[in-house]
Amino acid sequence: MTTVQATVPVRAAGVGLRAVGHTYGNGHTVLRDVELDVAPGEIAAILGPSGCGKSTLLRLVAGLDAPTAGTITVDGRAVTGIDERCAVVFQEPRLLPWRDLAGNVALGLPKGTSRSAGARTVRHWLDVVGLDGFHRHRPRQVSGGMAQRAALARALVREPGVLLLDEPFAALDALTRLRMQDLLAEVQRAAGTTVLLVTHDVDEALHLADRVVLLGAAPGHADGRAGATVAVVYDVPYPRPRDRARPELAALRAGLLERLGVPRPTPAEEHSP
Template identity: 80%
Template sequence: MAARAAGVRLRGLGHTFGNGHAVLRDIDLDLPPGEIVAILGPSGCGKSTLLRLVAGLDTPSAGEVLVDGRAVTGIDERCAVVFQEPRLLPWRDLAGNVRLGLPKGTRKAEGDRIVRHWLDVVGLAGFHGHRPRQVSGGMAQRTALARALAREPGVLLLDEPFAALDALTRLRMQDLLADVQRGAGTTVLLVTHDVDEALHLADRVVMLGSVPPEPGATVVTTLDVKHPRPRDRAHPELAELRADLLERLGVPRPVPAEEAAPS
């Protein structure tokens, strides 16, 4: 069961809040079908706002969002969103929560098959009838991922989906996402604060930042991650990319011990 990946094109995208605060400006970005792109940047630079504009949850103040060449003018069913919190309905079991993601008009038998498939894919076989309070945070977030994938979206939008999880569960969820994306083939736009997460998952890392004197964040750096998957998090090539990204985020490279030692 694979989604038909959709391409995303942002042209001159900008957004200003009602109080006059410009958060984004002049965003030009292309996501070819099937690519994983990670968005990095300092807190408050508009990463989540960018995701909401692509999803059609907010309306841009300038520019346009195109999915498969068609303008996004409202909530777009070609896109599915996973937020930092699972946002599951506590009175529904896990299968019932995943069913909420099904496209309108899905017949019951087909819906049952799709729900069962995605719960199995995310490692929740046997937990279909559990309520959210009966499972761990990681399992709840896997359910949220299954709910998004049940829509068979052309574009999967992820807003720091693993940030609230413990370190080990976060690593497992990253690996799960990489496996699911490889099988489903959907285009992924991932907002994250985690440089290591971006390097483990993305084909391309896009960094947002401000360029004075103009207000609002724009694209300041784009970095290709060409290391093949599955990726070894400790690979020296990724370590060098990590140091580069951290430096661009304002974290200086460590000084080698022999250079730091007093003469």
């Protein structure tokens, strides 16, 4: 794939969370007192055990749900509903089967975009994500990886200040997932948008992110019903693009896995056949 070039660099937006909490209608609290800042143009990966509120946090930033406590800002302005400064890519592509890929991507265009400008923008981003020549294909005619590329293009046509990704590669096979990670890294470098990536994959987080945010209940409150939600932030102090085999990442990986409940192997286990 050729080097990615954005039509116009995005004005990246910072994200701020202050004492953010969320309790569902059934009384179940998934987030409490979360404090987090994501700088403009940064990639932040959000890790944590199932049920800790990762996807909920993403929905709150997007304005798809409202926090029950605290405030969220994007570019210094409070999020009070579905936020036009953000775009979301979900785990499933969620493409309309009766529209071709270009028609699906066009659904992401901002209101008021002219037909000619919209067509140019759609074509550009489909080409950027490697779908040149597939503009008129229907979702059923392309692979899962290609459909997810189209979903990414649909988000990018908005030229969002913040791109929110909710496990976007989880349903893909291993090789396609690696290619999509590299594509995302290249697109982000070209467009400059801020990225919040929810993932269960520690290696994915370390390959893509400038910082890894580990969500979990405060010590002594593992059931999540009391206490704060701890957001432990790990810096990944190596430049992007990043070599997956970089040896310095091994210590970060081991530390993250240990915090997630996967203990380091003992010397005897390391040398066992």
